[in-house]
Amino acid sequence: MEQLEFLRNNLLEKVNISSEEMELLAPYFIPKTLKRKKELNRIGDVCKDIAFVTKGSLRAYSIDDKGTEHVSQLALENHWIADLYSLLSGKPSEFAIEAMEDSELLLLSAHNLDCIYLKVPLMERFFRKLLEKAYITTLQRFNSTISETAAIRYKNLLQNNSDLLHRVPLIYIASYLGITPESLSRIRKNMSL
Amino acid sequence: MEQLEFLRNNLLEKVNISSEEMELLAPYFIPKTLKRKKELNRIGDVCKDIAFVTKGSLRAYSIDDKGTEHVSQLALENHWIADLYSLLSGKPSEFAIEAMEDSELLLLSAHNLDCIYLKVPLMERFFRKLLEKAYITTLQRFNSTISETAAIRYKNLLQNNSDLLHRVPLIYIASYLGITPESLSRIRKNMSL
């Protein structure tokens, strides 16, 4: 299976998982296709799946008091996306998760997550590391937001995720950076001079 | 022990721990006193302890390229403080942890943390929840920074942590909010009118 190969390679980045364990895991991951603009999760729902992206791209976003969207996560192929807080706590999610392109996913439900821990204990470490990484990413994003200008943040994003640019509309990039599309447009204009 | 009672009450907020388990845990927590302005952890060191504060107050901060401090955590009594990323990953910390008042702590080393997981498996859940909470807090702080004015963020902080104000110098509050002391001063001035 093409999709499960993808998954295995991703797991191997964090834990040393065997082919046998992989076979145990496979049944718990449900394939799903998601058309552009379709939602995996709505605000107010309890987030019930972790999604591993094998094709396409998704974003997670919240909506503030003024009705403005704020993109909190962007996920291309080989990345995971979910509202971990809602999923782990069982509380309603403050984030929607939506496909930006036609996408293919492997879904792991909260319930299957528990099963997997029993079958393959090594996965506990994997998901703890995933949570750690999500935490660090957010912490660094916060730090850069208060200590660096939007132009610098954009340049850093370019360096680390250059493929984002060719795939993701600038409005989402802007939102992810915490600025308006107009501001991002001006930043790009100034950079090319 | 006064200090261990404190700890137990804190654990009970998240997991249902028995007196017997409590006795198993106790030996792994090392009491420590820390004078005002003294550091528990320096930038560049690997963070080796999680600190539970039983008296006093601490802050965690990083220093950016321009040499400016940024307070990322504030911890009064009954709170935990550590650079979880450094502690769990073993990588050098980008944060210093320092006492703001003369303080008393219970320290749990990374090594003892592993021991505790074996002795009292329930503690795995406790620390997973602690990590989740740290993650959520950071996420919300990030969201409020890009969607709300500093004045609103300050008011929210007041409502949720009014005791902070009487104990913690405003320069640290300002830094925690992601603004300069001058800005915070003006915000406070405008609020009292």
Add this chain to the structure above:
DNA sequence: CGCGGGTTTGATGATGCTCAAGCCCGGTGG
């Protein structure tokens, strides 16, 4: 062909920063 989402441009204004100075007050040493 025209619609509409995405992007750009312009003008204006708010928010918060920087730099500089002064104030208040608790502690220290003469």
Add this chain to the structure above:
DNA sequence: CCACCGGGCTTGAGCATCATCAAACCCGCG
């Protein structure tokens, strides 16, 4: 006991960054 220091807080003036609002543009697609 007082003088003086210094850290923390305030105040002011000017400025940089970014938001807002409004308009136009570009271009793929039905």
